Amino acid sequence: MKHTPAERTNVLNPIRHVLEREMKPNPKHEKSMINLGLGEPKKEHGYGIPQCINDAIIEQVNSGTCNGYTQASGTVEARTAVATKFGTTENPIDPNNVFLTFGTSGALYNAIAVLCERGDEVLVPRPGFPLYQPICENLGVTWSHYDLVPENNWEADLETMKANIKPNTKAILVNNPSNPCGSCFTKDHMMAILQIADDARIPMICDEVYYGLSYDETRPFISFSSLSKTVPMICTGSLSKIYCIPGWRCGWTIVYNNSNYFDKVIDNLGKHSMILLHPTSLVQASLPKIFAEVQEEHFVNLKLRLKTASEVGFERLSKIKGVRPIKSSAAMYMMVGINPDDFKDIEDDVDFCKKLLAEENCFTFPSTCFLSKNFFRVIICTSPEVLNEFGDRLEAFCNAHLK
Numbered sequence: 001m002k003h004t005p006a007e008r009t010n011v012l013n014p015i016r017h018v019l020e021r022e023m024k025p026n027p028k029h030e031k032s033m034i035n036l037g038l039g040e041p042k043k044e045h046g047y048g049i050p051q052c053i054n055d056a057i058i059e060q061v062n063s064g065t066c067n068g069y070t071q072a073s074g075t076v077e078a079r080t081a082v083a084t085k086f087g088t089t090e091n092p093i094d095p096n097n098v099f100l101t102f103g104t105s106g107a108l109y110n111a112i113a114v115l116c117e118r119g120d121e122v123l124v125p126r127p128g129f130p131l132y133q134p135i136c137e138n139l140g141v142t143w144s145h146y147d148l149v150p151e152n153n154w155e156a157d158l159e160t161m162k163a164n165i166k167p168n169t170k171a172i173l174v175n176n177p178s179n180p181c182g183s184c185f186t187k188d189h190m191m192a193i194l195q196i197a198d199d200a201r202i203p204m205i206c207d208e209v210y211y212g213l214s215y216d217e218t219r220p221f222i223s224f225s226s227l228s229k230t231v232p233m234i235c236t237g238s239l240s241k242i243y244c245i246p247g248w249r250c251g252w253t254i255v256y257n258n259s260n261y262f263d264k265v266i267d268n269l270g271k272h273s274m275i276l277l278h279p280t281s282l283v284q285a286s287l288p289k290i291f292a293e294v295q296e297e298h299f300v301n302l303k304l305r306l307k308t309a310s311e312v313g314f315e316r317l318s319k320i321k322g323v324r325p326i327k328s329s330a331a332m333y334m335m336v337g338i339n340p341d342d343f344k345d346i347e348d349d350v351d352f353c354k355k356l357l358a359e360e361n362c363f364t365f366p367s368t369c370f371l372s373k374n375f376f377r378v379i380i381c382t383s384p385e386v387l388n389e390f391g392d393r394l395e396a397f398c399n400a401h402l403k
């Protein structure tokens with residue numbers, strides 16, 4: 001007899017499942033690996049970090065004073081640093097409304113946990129980051145989707161959004177800029193979404209892990225928090241992408257307590273933080289210095305690199321018969337459309353990515369991981385050279401399989 005594990009832990013994070021269990025690269029492959037899987041900016045691809053980030057944590061290690069527990073929701077200094085960094089004169093943030101978490105993942109878990117009772121529902125984007133569903137499943141919360149439309153710069157289909165709001169919908173979750181779409185909403189579109197939330201009296205969870213990372217001047221990044229004084233919202237973010245240190249696992253939940261609607265939510269977030277406690281004390285202690293000393297130049301360079309890679313990748317892939325890249329304008333990804341009917345022996349996006357890995361040793365994620373069909377996602381937080389080499393291999397692959 002074996003112990004039956006709790007059903008609520010039988011959750012599937014499709015990306016991690018594919019990465020760690022389904023699409024194992026062959027270490028003996030004759031071609032070198034091109035890994036366009038995880039959105040992980042790395043030094044070897046030109047995404048180094050400013051020295052002051054290293055200095056900040058080394059200083060804390062050497063001080064010997066940051067090895068203990070901190071307040072469950074994070075130190076006052078670290079929470080104040082987040083409030084100062086993301087607050088504005090028009091929209092100041094109270095450090096008591098900030099909670100430090102294990103990356104944006106932890107922040108999302110806390111946000112969904114505190115807003116939804118078992119049996120409640122969250123509206124999530126499709127295609128979308130695939131962590132939302134397993135969090136919901138784990139918490140006994142259900143979800144439904146609104147679609148992001150590729151022909152419309154991946155803007156949300158507002159009709160499905162409205163139509164899918166039910167009496168038990170407790171939050172509309174938006175992710176802007178988007179993973180996997182590599183897109184950024186316009187202000188008008190954001191206002192339209194806020195109007196829906198306002199009309200339905202539903203709070204929003206805004207996953208802003210790619211805060212500021214739009215490189216299309218016509219669609220600049222704007223935080224949802226700056227556009228409404230009436231919709232209560234929880235914004236989540238982290239050091240992961242914008243400071244290029246995803247492994248440091250430091251994120252935050254910022255509560256915008258519009259109309260004091262979230263007084264009790266803030267109280268419960270504080271209690272909930274006491275279960276797993278805070279992220280690493282050393283990183284927390286480094287936060288004020290990281291925010292204060294990383295110069296604007298880092299973000300300018302980061303966006304420039306992403307923009308260049310996005311243009312090179314789009315141009316190269318546009319020349320390949322059988323694939324339809326959609327130019328990205330934000331975040332770290334590009335979606336590429338395929339039509340299985342164009343190929344002799346490709347069943348769907350999963351089959352496409354598995355065969356591309358087996359034959360060309362190129363790792364990409366099928367859009368099934370993001371709960372949509374007939375696309376695959378490539379990262380663009382890599383070098384233009386890697387994207388060009390990928391284009392060559394992808395072209396050879398398509399030519400071998402096209403009808």
Ligand SMILES: Cc1ncc(COP(=O)(O)O)c(C=O)c1O
Binds near residue numbers: 106209241251
């Ligand atoms: C949209 C989105 N939200 C959240 C996360 C998780 O971020 P973190 O690594 O800070 O937990 C990611 C990571 O890729 C992401 O793309």
